[in-house]
Amino acid sequence: AQSVTQLDSQVPVFEEAPVELRCNYSSSVSVYLFWYVQYPNQGLQLLLKYLSGSTLVESINGFEAEFNKSQTSFHLRKPSVHISDTAEYFCAVTGNYGGATNKLIFGTGTLLAVQP
Amino acid sequence: NAGVMQNPRHLVRRRGQEARLRCSPMKGHSHVYWYRQLPEEGLKFMVYLQKENIIDESGMPKERFSAEFPKEGPSILRIQQVVRGDSAAYFCASSPNGVWADTQYFGPGTRLTVL
Numbered sequence: 343a344q345s346v347t348q349l350d351s352q353v354p355v356f357e358e359a360p361v362e363l364r365c366n367y368s369s370s371v372s373v374y375l376f377w378y379v380q381y382p383n384q385g386l387q388l389l390l391k392y393l394s395g396s397t398l399v400e401s402i403n404g405f406e407a408e409f410n411k412s413q414t415s416f417h418l419r420k421p422s423v424h425i426s427d428t429a430e431y432f433c434a435v436t437g438n439y440g441g442a443t444n445k446l447i448f449g450t451g452t453l454l455a456v457q458p
Numbered sequence: 459n460a461g462v463m464q465n466p467r468h469l470v471r472r473r474g475q476e477a478r479l480r481c482s483p484m485k486g487h488s489h490v491y492w493y494r495q496l497p498e499e500g501l502k503f504m505v506y507l508q509k510e511n512i513i514d515e516s517g518m519p520k521e522r523f524s525a526e527f528p529k530e531g532p533s534i535l536r537i538q539q540v541v542r543g544d545s546a547a548y549f550c551a552s553s554p555n556g557v558w559a560d561t562q563y564f565g566p567g568t569r570l571t572v573l
């Protein structure tokens with residue numbers, strides 16, 4: 343069975359400090375990996391995704407994630423966070439599980455709390 | 459291009475009533491997914507539909523829950539005889555092609571509270 347683990351439920355960090363949000367997955371098939379961000383009382387927005395090719399993917403607002411197949415990880419990083427980055431971050435995976443659907447399997451989320 | 463629309467945004471029901479949640483996908487998208495987010499948990503897949511067809515309902519509870527995506531109009535997630543455990547945020551997502559690499563675009567969600 344496929345699963346996603348986000349070990350940190352909450353990550354407090356000071357503004358302008360670097361941050362890493364961890365994501366590990368388990369899958370018996372090739373996967374596509376996603377990071378979504380959810381601001382309070384809003385829906386999920388795609389932050390970045392890995393499909394193939396370069397293992398390092400970047401978003402437009404300074405986040406990056408690296409696909410590491412040997413460690414089955416897809417950690418999210420940002421070198422300098424802003425107050426506005428405060429949100430819940432979800433790692434998700436999809437793959438050819440043998441059915442007809444590309445359903446996403448989500449981790450439990452990590453709350454990034456940026457403090458001034 | 460309008461995003462995924464969901465209504466109502468908040469819904470309050472008493473135990474035993476019915477809840478109807480609506481989702482209009484992005485223009486040009488014919489693939490709709492429903493997810494449920496229970497308090498303090500991540501999103502869980504419920505059902506995947508294309509126009510007039512249910513493709514995968516492996517995440518739907520066996521009883522009281524149903525979904526449809528008619529030829530015309532929004533997708534509907536229906537919960538009959540709601541119980542307190544149904545209180546959650548229900549998110550709809552849509553995608554253009556339904557293939558593995560497709561990005562799913564999420565709506566703002568409907569927050570259901572069962573009293």
